[in-house]
Amino acid sequence: MAHATHANAALTPRARLRLGRLVIDHGWSPARAAERYDVSWRTAKKWAERYRDEGPAGMFDRSSAPHHQPNRTPPPVVRKIVYLRWKQRLGPVEIGDRLGMASSTVHAVLVRCRINRLTHIDRATGEPIRRYEHEHPGDLIHVDVKKLGKVPDGGGWRYTGRQQGFRNRARTAARTGAPKSKYHQPLIGTCYLHTVIDDHSRVAYVEAHDDETKETSVAVLRNAVAWFADRGVTVHRVLSDNGGAYRSFLWRDTCAELGITPKRTRPYRPQTNGKIERFHRTLTEGWAFKKFYNSESARLAALPAWVHQYNHHRPHSAVGKAPPITRLNNLAGHHT
Known part of the structure; x- marks a missing residue:
C-alpha cells in the first residue's frame, strides 16, 4: 500500500527505515544516526523506537486527527x-x-x-x-430557439447609451415601417436563433431567422442533420422543449422521415435541456453582446465566424479542454 509523506518531512520512509536499522540492528547511538541523517536527536530516537516496535510498517506518517472526538x-x-x-x-x-x-x-x-x-x-x-453525456456523436442532439432583439442602425443602447439607442431604434423602425408597441415604443423586430447542439461532442449548428414557426424549425432540423452527416455523424434522437413547433404533426412526421426519435423535456424543467441553455449563454456573451455592432446585418455577418471558432478552436471544459470538433469520429479535412 502506498503512503504519502508530508511536504515538510526531513526523512523519507526509506531513510527512516535505514536510520532505524542503524540504531536497532547495528547498535548505533541515536546521536550518531541523527548526525548521519542531519536530523535532531529526538527525531532519530523516535524513528528508531518506531522501527523497534512496529518494524518497516511503522516508517510512514500517521494522521494527526485524534482517535476520539467526543465533541x-x-x-x-x-x-x-x-x-x-x-x-x-x-x-x-x-x-x-x-x-x-x-x-x-x-x-x-x-x-x-x-x-x-x-x-x-x-x-x-x-x-x-x-450529469449525463451520450456515448457517441449523434446519439442525441438538443434543439432550441434563442430570441434576441435586433440591433438598430447606429448601434444598440448597450454601447451608445439609452437616449441614443432609443433614437436609433426610432429611425430604424421608421425606415423599415415596423409598428409601435402598445406603449408607443419603436419596434425593430426579433432575431430567432435556431440552435442545435450534439450532446456528446458539444458541436453547435446555428441558423438565424425571423420566426420560430414549425416550417422554419423543420427546415433547420433538415439542414442540421445534413450538416452533421457531412461530418460523419448520423442523428438518432432529438430533444426539444414543449414549444408549439416541436409539438406539431409536421415536426413528428419530419423526424419519422429522417429516422430520428423526437423527445421533449418535462414542462417547466429547462434543466433537462441544460447543455443548449449553457450554449446560449456562451453565444450571447461571446458573440451577440461581445462588441459594438452598428446594425443587425453586421452582427449576423459575424455569426458564422464565431460558430466556427466555437466548434474548431475554443477549448471546451466538458470536452477535456479541447475544441468540440475533435470529438467527432470522422474525417480528414473537417477538423481544421
Missing part, C-alpha cells in the same frame, strides 16, 4: 443538517437557528459533507445534479 456533531444531527441543506437549500445561519446550534458548527458539517456550495444541487428538486 463531534452526532450523526443524527448531521443527517438533519444535510436534509435541510438539500431539500430546503437553507444556509448555515438558518439551519443553526432551526436546530438550536452555532452556524459555524453547521458550516463545518456542510464542508465536511462537501455540500457547503449549492452549485451541484438542482433548484427545483433539491437533489444532487446527475
Whole structure:
C-alpha cells in the first residue's frame, strides 16, 4: 500500500527505515544516526523506537486527527443538517437557528459533507445534479430557439447609451415601417436563433431567422442533420422543449422521415435541456453582446465566424479542454 509523506518531512520512509536499522540492528547511538541523517536527536530516537516496535510498517506518517472526538456533531444531527441543506437549500445561519446550534458548527458539517456550495444541487428538486453525456456523436442532439432583439442602425443602447439607442431604434423602425408597441415604443423586430447542439461532442449548428414557426424549425432540423452527416455523424434522437413547433404533426412526421426519435423535456424543467441553455449563454456573451455592432446585418455577418471558432478552436471544459470538433469520429479535412 502506498503512503504519502508530508511536504515538510526531513526523512523519507526509506531513510527512516535505514536510520532505524542503524540504531536497532547495528547498535548505533541515536546521536550518531541523527548526525548521519542531519536530523535532531529526538527525531532519530523516535524513528528508531518506531522501527523497534512496529518494524518497516511503522516508517510512514500517521494522521494527526485524534482517535476520539467526543465533541463531534452526532450523526443524527448531521443527517438533519444535510436534509435541510438539500431539500430546503437553507444556509448555515438558518439551519443553526432551526436546530438550536452555532452556524459555524453547521458550516463545518456542510464542508465536511462537501455540500457547503449549492452549485451541484438542482433548484427545483433539491437533489444532487446527475450529469449525463451520450456515448457517441449523434446519439442525441438538443434543439432550441434563442430570441434576441435586433440591433438598430447606429448601434444598440448597450454601447451608445439609452437616449441614443432609443433614437436609433426610432429611425430604424421608421425606415423599415415596423409598428409601435402598445406603449408607443419603436419596434425593430426579433432575431430567432435556431440552435442545435450534439450532446456528446458539444458541436453547435446555428441558423438565424425571423420566426420560430414549425416550417422554419423543420427546415433547420433538415439542414442540421445534413450538416452533421457531412461530418460523419448520423442523428438518432432529438430533444426539444414543449414549444408549439416541436409539438406539431409536421415536426413528428419530419423526424419519422429522417429516422430520428423526437423527445421533449418535462414542462417547466429547462434543466433537462441544460447543455443548449449553457450554449446560449456562451453565444450571447461571446458573440451577440461581445462588441459594438452598428446594425443587425453586421452582427449576423459575424455569426458564422464565431460558430466556427466555437466548434474548431475554443477549448471546451466538458470536452477535456479541447475544441468540440475533435470529438467527432470522422474525417480528414473537417477538423481544421
